[in-house]
Amino acid sequence: MPHDVAPPADLPTRPAGPAPDDRGPLPGPLRLGRRVFGPAELVVMAIVNRTPDSFFDKGATYGESEALAAVERAIAEGAGIIDIGGVKAAPGAEISAAEELRRIGGFVARVRAAHPDVVISVDTYRAEVGRVVVAEGADLLNDAWGGVEPELAEVAAAGGVGLVCTHAGHLPPRTRPHRMTYQDVVADIVATTCGLAERAVALGVRPDAVVIDPGHDFGKNSRHSMEATRRTDELVATGWPVLMAMSNKDFVGEALDTPVEERLEGTLAATAVSAWLGARIFRAHQVAATRRALRMVAAIRGDADLTVARRGLA
Template identity: 80%
Template sequence: MDADPPETTALTPRTPTAPTAPSPTDLPPLAPRQGPLRLGRRVFGPSELVVMAIVNRTPDSFFDRGATYGEAAALDAVDRAVEDGAEIIDIGGVKAAPGGEVSPAEELRRVGGFVAAVRARHPDLVISVDTWRAAVGRVVAGEGADLLNDAWGGVDPQLAEVAAEFGTGLVCTHAGHLPPRTRPHRMTYDDVVADIVTTTTGLAERAASLGVRADAVLIDPGHDFGKNSRHSLEATRRLPELAATGWPVLVAMSNKDFVGETLDTGVDERLEGTLAATAISAWLGARVFRAHQVAATLRTLRMVAAIRGDADLAVARRGVV
C-alpha cells in the first residue's frame, strides 16, 4: 500500500504560480474631459497639462530664499522657465508664511512694473500674479496680467470684481478660511474635501456671476493652506471629486511641507515626492501645476500624458531601427 502523502507545512516548498497581470481597470479611472481653458492669448485643450512656473519677487521665499528678489534675477528666471516649457508664469510679491509686514505699496513695488517688463519680453506668455489684494490686482491687470491667483480664498471679495472688469482669469483657492499668511494650527474638518469643494465652487460661481469668464476660472484645493499634511494627502487622493465639479483644477504642491513630512525631508530634498504627487494629480484630473522645477515637472507630465494616450513618443527607435 502506498504511503499517505506528507502533510504540507510552512517549510514545504510550494510550486509557484505565475503572477496575475493587473487589469487596466485596477488603475484609478481617468477624470472625465472638461472644456478648454482660455487665459490671455492661449487656449489650453481638455487634455493639455500645463506648467505654471513660480517666480517670487520676495527676499524670504521658503524655497529659493530670495534668489529671484532682484528684478534682473527674476527676469532671468522667467526666461529660463519659458525655455524649459512653462506656459504660465506666476509672479508673487508676498511669501505665504508669516513674516514681516508687506504693505500693498511694497507688494506693488515688487510686482507692479515687473509684470509690464515680462509682458514686453514675452508677448504670448500667460502671466499670473499671486495676490489676494484687489488694489494690487487692479494695477497688474492693467499692466498685462492674464490671471489673478488668489491663494487666500477670497478674503478680499473685490478681487473677483477686478478680474471681471479687466477680463482676467481667477484662481479660487481653499485656504481653510484663515486670514492671509496664517499658519494652520490644529485644523479640523468633518470632511476636508467636502469643505474644499463647497468653498472653491462657491468662489468660482460668484466670480462667474460677476462676469469673469467661466473658462478662465480655476479651482485650487490649497495644499497645506489651512491644512495639516494628512489633509493635503487626502485632498490629493480625492482630486476626482474636484475635477467632477467641471471647473479646471490647479494644484500647487511643489516642495510643500506635506511632501516633506511624508518623506521626512528638508525643502531641498522634496523633488521626487513632488513629482510623484504631480503624476498622481495629473492622472486624477488636475490640469495646471504650479512648480519650482519646470523641466522635471514637464517631463513628468509628458510621461503621464503618454500613458493615458494623450501624447505620442518624442522619438521612436526601439524595435523599429
C-alpha cells in the same frame, strides 16, 4: 454651464478625469490671455517670487535681473504660465500693498513686453494690487487666500482676466494652520472653491477663465493635503479646471522626512498622481523636471505620442 466653443483641432480633446456632475461646467478649453489650453493638456505654472525670504529659493529671484532670467529660463523649459508673487505665504514682517506693488508692479509690464504670448499670473489676494497688474498685462489673478478680499473677483471681471479660486481653510492671509479639523476636508474644498468660482462667473469672469485650487497646506495639516491629493478626481468632477500648488510643500516633507531642498521626487510623485486623476495646472519651482513628469503621464494616458520612436524599429 457647458462651454459652447470647441478647442482648436491641434489640442488634445479627451476630457481629463471622470465625467462632471451638475456642480459646474463641463470640461472644456481654458482660455487665458492669448493661450488656449485643451481639456487634456497638462500645464506647468512656473513660480517666480519677487520676495527676499521665499521658503524654497531664499530670495534667489528677488532682484529684477534674476527674476527676468528666471522667467526666460522657465519659458525655455516649457512653462505655459508664469506666476509672479511679491509676498511670501508664510508669516513674517507685514508687507503693505505699496511694498507688494514696488516688488511686482512694473515687473509684470516688463515681462509682458518681452513675452507677449506667455500667460502671466500674479499671486496676490489684494484687489488694489490686482487692478495695477491687470492694467500692466496680467492674464490671471491667483488668489491663494480664498477670496479674503471679495473685490479681487470684481477686478478680474472688470479686467477680463482669469481667477484662481482657492481653499485656504477660511484663514486670514499668511496664517499657519493650527489644529485644523474638518468633517470632510474634500467636501469643504469642493463647496468653498465652487462657491467662489460661481460667484466669479456671476460677477462677469468668463467660465473658461476660472480655475479651482485645493490649497495644499493652506489651512490644512499634511494628512488633509494628502487626502486632497488622493481625491483629486472629486475636484475634477466639479468641471472646473484644477490647479495643484504642491511644489516642495511641507506635506511632501512630512511624508518623506526631508528638508525643502530634497523634496523634488516627492513633489513629482504627487504631481503624476494628481495629473493622472485629472488635474490640469501644476505650480512648480522646478519646471523642466515637472514638465518631463507630466509629459510621461500624458504619454501613458495616450494623450501624447512618443517624442522619438526607435526601439524595435531599426
